[in-house]
Amino acid sequence: MTERALPRLMSLLSSRYFREPVIILLAYIxxxxxxxxxxxxxxxxxxxAHSLISFETSIGIFKELSIQSAVFSYDFLIHVxxxxxxxxxxxxxxxxxTYLFFKHPPIYYxxxxxxxxxxxxxxxxxxxxxxxPPRFLGGFVDTLDMTVPISLDQSRLINPFAALPSLHVGWxxxxxxxxxxxxxxxxxxLFAVLLPPSMLIATVATGNHFFIDGIAGGTLALIAFxxxxxxHHAWPRLEERxxxxxxxxxxxxxx
Numbered sequence: 215m216t217e218r219a220l221p222r223l224m225s226l227l228s229s230r231y232f233r234e235p236v237i238i239l240l241a242y243i244x245x246x247x248x249x250x251x252x253x254x255x256x257x258x259x260x261x262x263a264h265s266l267i268s269f270e271t272s273i274g275i276f277k278e279l280s281i282q283s284a285v286f287s288y289d290f291l292i293h294v295x296x297x298x299x300x301x302x303x304x305x306x307x308x309x310x311x312t313y314l315f316f317k318h319p320p321i322y323y324x325x326x327x328x329x330x331x332x333x334x335x336x337x338x339x340x341x342x343x344x345x346x347p348p349r350f351l352g353g354f355v356d357t358l359d360m361t362v363p364i365s366l367d368q369s370r371l372i373n374p375f376a377a378l379p380s381l382h383v384g385w386x387x388x389x390x391x392x393x394x395x396x397x398x399x400x401x402x403x404l405f406a407v408l409l410p411p412s413m414l415i416a417t418v419a420t421g422n423h424f425f426i427d428g429i430a431g432g433t434l435a436l437i438a439f440x441x442x443x444x445x446h447h448a449w450p451r452l453e454e455r456x457x458x459x460x461x462x463x464x465x466x467x468x469x
Contacts (some may be wrong), residue, residue: 234315238326245333259344259375263351266378266424275425278348278365278418282355285419296361296414303382306409310389318396324442325392331386332438336379336431351422357420380423381445384431386413391439 217383282300285291314322349356387410410432417423 219409241330248337259346263346266426270426279353281418292357293361295416295419296358298412299420300362307389310393314392314396314409321392321396324446325388327442328388328438331441332384332434335434336381340373340376344377345377347377347422354421377423378427378433380417381431382417382426383428384435386410387432387435388439
């Protein structure tokens with residue numbers, strides 16, 4: 215390796231353009247593996263799902279069957295909500311996240327950290343309170359088979375009983391908040407505003423989540439974003455204190 219090549223390599227390794235994809239992979243791969251392995255007892259998952267139905271009924275929001283019935287009256291709506299659920303999640307998150315990364319780094323880091331925080335908390339909830347999705351219960355229909363050509367249920371990285379909280383809703387809310395803060399363009403902001411509620415309806419219409427799953431996912435996202443925002447503001451002061459502490463330790467003591 216030439217003398218010029220080594221500094222270039224070190225510069226590349228320390229660059230945010232190299233570092234950030236590595237951080238994302240190092241975070242997402244263990245998350246996916248842990249999420250897939252957090253498959254709990256199926257009986258508990260079904261019992262918890264019925265408990266959620268009872269809870270929603272008691273507060274008057276158990277409308278999932280009614281929504282599916284209304285959607286089935288119009289074939290195009292089935293496909294619209296299938297597309298929103300499947301393609302409106304990761305493709306949108308990746309596209310908007312890339313935009314924030316290049317154009318608005320501070321907002322990107324806050325949003326990214328909120329993803330990390332909410333994902334870690336969600337893993338705990340999936341392991342301790344498994345919930346079967348509505349499509350596994352009688353009366354509901356899994357509509358994705360009508361539009362999406364692949365099924366993820368057989369993947370070892372998929373936990374079929376990770377319905378609550380819904381990170382489809384929560385993570386779309388996070389990316390929507392990041393996008394809304396980053397842009398003043400009316401159409402971009404309108405897209406950001408419409409993204410979370412459209413995903414919430416899509417999760418219900420496709421039979422993948424209860425309303426309470428989406429509410430829990432959105433609540434978790436808001437808390438995670440608030441924590442990430444606080445950390446972002448507190449981090450420079452923390453770094454300054456750590457730097458001053460190291461400096462004091464390195465100073466020679468008086469004889």
